[in-house]
Amino acid sequence: MFKNSAMWSLVQRTGLTRGVGHAVVGVWRFVSSRWVPLLTTLLAVVVAVEELRRDEAKYQNVIFDRLDYVYYDTRLALLPKTPITKDFSVVVLDIDERSLAAEGRWPWSRAKLVDLNRQLMDAGVYTITYDVLFSEPERNLALEMSDLLQSEEPTIATRLRDFEQQVDFDVLFAESIAEANAVLGYVLYPNEEIQVGALPAPVETLDPDLNLLRRNYIGYVGNLGLFQEAASSAGLINPIPDLDGVIRRVPLLEYYNGSLYPSLGLASLYNYFLIDVADAPFGLRATGENEAVFSWVEIPAEEQAHQVLTSKDGSVYVPYAGAKKTFPYISATDVLRGTLTEQERLQLDGAIVLIGTSALGLLDLRSTPLDSTYPGVEVHANVINGLLSDQLRRDLDGGHAMVAITMLILGALYVLVFRRFGPFSLLGVTVLLMVVVVAGNVYLWQVQLVNVPVSSLLLLILLLGVFNMLEGFLRERSSRQEVRSMFGQYVPSEYIDIMLNDPDSINFEGANKELTVLFSDIRSFTTISEQLTATQLKGLLNRYFTPITGIIFNRKGTIDKYVGDMVMAFWGAPLEDPQHAEHALEAAIDMINKTAELRDEFVAEGLPAVEIGIGLNTGSMNVGDMGSEYRRSYTVLGDAVNLGSRLESLTKFYGVKILVGPETYTQCPNYFFRFIDRIMVKGKEEPIECYEPLCRQGExxxxxxxxxxxxxxxYALYRQQQWQEASDAFAALLMTSTPQRAKLYTVYLGRIADLRTQTLSANWDGAYRHTSK
Known part of the structure; x- marks a missing residue:
């Protein structure tokens, strides 16, 4: 209802909607372009800092962790994999489907495993490692048969008990384990009710008051004490699945019940070099009073041991050499039956053999970044290979803090610097920043062997980039609309296109610039208006202003305003125009010629003849968007503007069509001028010279x-006060000149007649004071 009221019409006419609109847009721009990116950055920083507070691996950020997983897996898939060392041989002895079909279902008899150990030792294997648990004893067949026959055949039952030791395959297997110097596996659990079997000797027992960054393991499943005592050592076979169940990390040392225990890969490598893993040197780094994190683990080597740096929780990233079965696989049944190929025999000689399974039914297939059904035993093979080649990667200490600081810096750059860029420049900057971050991350991963989670940083760059590009597009669109709204009635459309393509070339704020201003007025307009009806007068003005405006636009001018029959325009703003004076003069001459054509048309139609006078002046002016909150206009102000108006009003006095100021005259050397007079306009004490353009130089x-x-x-005689000689000269010019130029000579003849009767001062300079506007 309000929009249909007279009040709404008043609001529209007075420009209140424009004022309110500018205020709303201004507030939105300030809030959106600064606060939204700033708050987004701070939120991302808070998330990154929260990562620093992870305690005992309890804290996990679902969204960013999963993004980091995607980035990690993509990087791992695209970059070169960890090469398999040629100095050592790591082989997987696979309890595969073919072995199960040939040897029977799992678990196999311990007697068969004794035979397997013997065959491997005969093949020259250095280290036998079981990625299998032996937590339960095997049934003794002699005892079982004796129990069955005790009631019916007691004699036979007693005789069978004499074979108890011969068929106690657990004892035989333990002896085989000791002879093979084998390494067994064990599992830690977060359930204190699960405590099965025996654990190996720990690497170190820690101070119970020490707060160590660790996982909360309070239960275990180990091997029978008989086997564990016989084994050379044992290692943890737990990987560390991430939130998505994918295996990316494994611990080298794990905490349980106040002690540190080795991983299967670490135990196997120490066994290979005939060193007790319980003596493995390791380092902790203090982070506070009674607080520490893991730092390094020493890895033995043939020549010199080296330290492998670990993440704070003692883990390293699995150095995957490729998809599953990248390492040599040998079927267990081929070893048992002696059907190995020559190549397989060479592979086993001096090798570290990991005994595990790839069979689907035995449930030891893991999801990894490279394969969703990856044999768990090969995960340990990759770790051993990485330990041997010193190619293990870890989390960078302070990585999250580095990401948080980088976020703050980039957020500040987007808020303070990049938001000023155009959309396409901003797109380039955003893409470049993401490339730099990824390149730096790849460098850290490949060369420095550290992992830095940058998904949150990349997401922040993307969000800020997209937001600022969207805001930039909206800002540019608003700017274009504002430019078209502001200048659409003042300058030609192609001029607006130039401004839109280079927004920095325009400025709505007030600025002092040298410009050229033009004033054009229809002479005797009051008399003309009295001869016509309102409709006729409107039609005549429209027919006059339309071509005149086109001329100004064609000559790169800016329309300032129409006031009745007067046109005001200027050159040199809003776009720079080094030839503003000459373009303004060309427009003035074109306007005079066009008016002559229109005058003939009007007279032929019975309308009054139209004559115009034009004043031009060049000088320093203040140009900009000026006015009030109700109505504004892009206009020029200043003494140079006022002088242009005075010159237009003097054209009739001197009988000329165009009158220009001294600076316009100076800046138009290509035109031939007639000096008109040295004058002082009303309100000014400084005399100026004015000129009439006649034609182009040489014409x-x-x-x-x-x-x-x-x-x-x-005129020189006039300045010398030689009145008679000057009068005679002007009289001669009056007799020979054309009517268009003769009016000026009449002016001087009249002035000389008046000056002859006056006593002039000694410093009289010929200037004539005009007392009217």
Whole structure:
């Protein structure tokens, strides 16, 4: 209802909606372009800092962790994998489907495993490692048969008990384990009710008051004490699945019940070098009073041991050499039956053999970044290979803090610097930043062997980039609309296109610039308006203003305003125009010629004849968007503007069509001028010289040149107060000149007649004071 009221019409006419609109847009721009990116950055920083507070691996950020997983897996898939060392041989002895079909279902008899150990030792294997648990004893067949026959055949039952030791395959297997110097596996659990079997000797027992970054393991499943005592050592076979169940990390040392225990890969490698893993040196780094994190683990080697740096929780990233079965696989049944190929025999000689399974039914297939059904035993093979080649990666200490600081810096750059860029420049900057972050991350991963989670940083760059590009597009669109709204009625459309393509070239704020201003007025307009009806007058003005405006636009001018029959325009703003004076003069000449054509048309139609006078002046002016909150206009102000108006009003006095100021005259050397007078306009004490343009330089006829020379000589006599000689000279010019130029000579003849009766001061400079506007 309000929009249909008279009040709403008043609001629209007075520009209140524009003022309110500018205020709303201004507030939105300030809030959106600064606070939204700032708050987004701070939120991302808070998340990154929260990562620093992870205690005992309890804290996990679902969203960013999963993004980090995607980034990690993609990077791992695209970059070169960890090469398999040629100095050592790591082989997987696979309890595969073919072995199960040939040897029977799992678990196999311990007697069969004794035979397997013997065959491997005969093949020259250095280290036998079981990625299998032996937590339960095997049934003794002699005892079982004796129990069955005790009631019916007691004699036979007693005789069977004599074979108890011969068929106690657990004992035989334990002896085989000791002979093979084998390594067994064990599992830690977060359930204290699960405590099965025996654990190996720990690497170290820690101070119970020490707070160590660790996982909360309070239960275990180990091997029978018989086997564990016989084994050379044992290692943890737990991987560390991430939130998505994918295996990316394994611990080298794990905490349980106040002690540190080795991983299967670490135990196997120490066994390979015939060193007790319980003596493995390791390092902890203090982070506070009674607080520490893991730092390094020493890895033995043939020549010199080296330290492998670990993440704070003692883990390393699995150095995957490729998809599953990248390492040599040998079927267990081929070893048992002696059907190995020559190549397989060479592979086993001096090798570290990991005994595990790839069979689906035995449930030891893991999800990894490279394969969703990856044999768990090969995960340990990759770790051993990485330990041997010193190619293990870890989390960078302070990585999250580095990401948080980088976020703050980038957020500040987007808020303070990048938001000023255009959409396409901002797109380039955003892409470049993401490339730099990824390149730096790849460098850290490949060269420094550290992992830095940058998904949150990349997401922040993407969000800030997209937001600022969207805001930039909206800002540019708003700016374009504002430019078109502001200048659409003042400058030609192609001029607006130039401004839109280079927004920095325009400025709505007030600025002092040298410009050229034009004032054009229809002479005797009051008389003309009295001869016409309102409709006729409107039609005449429209027919006049339309081509005149086109001329100004064609000559790169800016329309300032129409006031009745007056047109005001200027050159040199909003876009720079080094030739603003000459373009303004060309427009003035075109306007005079066009008015002559229109005058003939109007007279032929019975309308009044139209004559115009034009004043041009060049000088320093203040130009900008000026006015009030109700109505504004892009206009020029200043003394130079006022002088242009005065010059227009003097054209009739001197009988000329165009009158220009001294600076316009100076900046139009390509035109031939006639000096008009030295004048002082009302309100000014400084005299100025004004000129009339006659034609372009070189186009003046000899007669015109001679007339102007004679006029300049007459004016010189006038300045010398040689009144009679000057009067005679002007009288001669009046007799020979054309009517269009003769009015000026009449002015001087009248002025000389008046000056003859006056006593002039000694410093009289010929200036004439005009007392009216």
């Amino acid at each position: 003046q006829s000899p007669e015109l040149q001679a007339e102007i020379d004679a006029y300049n000589a007459a």
